[in-house]
Amino acid sequence: MAAKGRHGHGPPSMTVESFITLAFAVLTMVCFVIIVLLSFGVFSVSNGRYSHASSYRAHDLSNIAHNTIHRDGGDVDYDDDDDGRRGDQWVEVISFEPRASVYHNFLSKEECEHLINISKPHMFRSAVVASATGRVTDSEVRTSSGTFLGRGRDEIVRNIEKRIADFTFIPVENGEGLQVLHYEVGQKYDPHFDFFQDELNLRRGGQRIATIVMYLSDVEEGGETVFPAARGNFSSLPYWNELSACGKGGLSVKPNMGDALLFWNMKPDASVDTSSLHRGCPVIKGNKWSSTKWIRVNEHKV
Numbered sequence: 001m002a003a004k005g006r007h008g009h010g011p012p013s014m015t016v017e018s019f020i021t022l023a024f025a026v027l028t029m030v031c032f033v034i035i036v037l038l039s040f041g042v043f044s045v046s047n048g049r050y051s052h053a054s055s056y057r058a059h060d061l062s063n064i065a066h067n068t069i070h071r072d073g074g075d076v077d078y079d080d081d082d083d084g085r086r087g088d089q090w091v092e093v094i095s096f097e098p099r100a101s102v103y104h105n106f107l108s109k110e111e112c113e114h115l116i117n118i119s120k121p122h123m124f125r126s127a128v129v130a131s132a133t134g135r136v137t138d139s140e141v142r143t144s145s146g147t148f149l150g151r152g153r154d155e156i157v158r159n160i161e162k163r164i165a166d167f168t169f170i171p172v173e174n175g176e177g178l179q180v181l182h183y184e185v186g187q188k189y190d191p192h193f194d195f196f197q198d199e200l201n202l203r204r205g206g207q208r209i210a211t212i213v214m215y216l217s218d219v220e221e222g223g224e225t226v227f228p229a230a231r232g233n234f235s236s237l238p239y240w241n242e243l244s245a246c247g248k249g250g251l252s253v254k255p256n257m258g259d260a261l262l263f264w265n266m267k268p269d270a271s272v273d274t275s276s277l278h279r280g281c282p283v284i285k286g287n288k289w290s291s292t293k294w295i296r297v298n299e300h301k302v
C-alpha cells in the first residue's frame with residue numbers, strides 16, 4: 001500500500017487535478033458574482049480622484065476654505081521684482097453660478113499704490129451705459145468717481161495686464177483699459193450686469209465675456225462686491241459675520257488690498273449669464289479703491 005502510494009499514478013494525481021478544477025470553478029463563480037454586484041451598483045471600484053469628484057457639490061460653499069490651490073510666492077515668476085513683493089498667492093473658486101474665483105495677492109501693495117497715484121489727478125464722476133441706447137450717462141445708480149487708464153500706458157500697467165491675460169487665458173488685446181474707481185462713505189454701485197444689452201457697444205470687440213475687479217485698498221466696513229443671484233448657502237461662509245447688511249444680500253467678496261475677483265458674464269455656451277448680476281455695496285467706514293478690467297470676446301481696439 002505504501003509502495004502504491006509512492007509510485008502509483010492514479011488516485012493522487014486525480015486529487016491534484018480535481019483540486020485545480022475545483023479552484024478554477026470557485027474563482028470563476030467569484031468573478032461572476034463580483035461582475036453581477038458591480039453591474040447592480042452594490043459596490044463600486046473607487047479611485048481617489050473620481051470618488052472625490054463625485055462627492056464634490058458645486059454649490060456647497062463650506063468647501064471654500066479647503067478647496068484652495070496654494071501657491072508659494074517664490075514659485076510664480078511674474079517679473080514682479082520691480083513692483084515689490086506680493087504675499088502668498090492662492091486661488092479660491094467661490095461660485096459656479098456665476099463662475100467666480102478670487103485670486104489672493106494678485107497685486108503687490110506698490111502696484112495698488114501706483115494705480116491710485118496715477119489715477120488721482122484724473123478722477124471724474126462715474127457714469128453708466130444706458131441699456132436701451134448704449135449711451136453713457138450720469139446716474140444715481142452709481143455714485144463713485146473714476147478714470148480710465150489707457151491699455152499698456154506704463155510698464156507696471158503692462159505687467160498687470162499680462163498677468164490678467166495669463167490668469168484668464170484671454171489675450172491682452174481683448175481687454176478694455178483699466179478703470180480705477182474710488183468710493184467714499186455712502187458711495188455704491190446698484191445691482192447691474194456687465195454684459196451689454198444694446199447693439200452699439202457690441203460693435204467694438206463684442207460682448208464682455210469676463211470682468212476682473214482688483215481691490216486696491218482695504219475697506220474697514222462695507223464696500224463688498226455682492227452677487228445677489230448666485231446659488232449657494234452664503235451664511236456658511238467663514239467671514240459671514242464681518243459682512244454689512246448689504247453684503248449679506250448674496251454671495252459676497254470683501255475688499256482686501258491686492259486681491260482680484262474674476263467672474264464670467266457669459267456661460268460656456270456663449271449666452272449671457274444672468275447669475276453674474278452684482279453690486280458694489282455702500283462703503284460704511286473707510287475708503288474703497290478698486291480697478292476693473294472688462295474683457296471682450298474679440299480684440300478691443302484702442
Ligand SMILES: *[C@@H]1O[C@H](CO)[C@@H](O)[C@H](O)[C@H]1NC(C)=O
Pocket residue numbers: 110111113114117
Ligand atoms: C504714491 O504716492 C505717495 C504719495 O505721493 C507716495 O508716498 C508713494 O511712494 C507713491 N507710491 C508709488 C508706488 O508710486
Ligand SMILES: *[C@@H]1O[C@H](CO)[C@@H](O)[C@H](O)[C@H]1NC(C)=O
Pocket residue numbers: 233235236
Ligand atoms: C447654511 O449654513 C449654515 C451655517 O453653516 C447652516 O447652519 C445652515 O443649516 C445651512 N443651510 C442649508 C440650507 O444648508
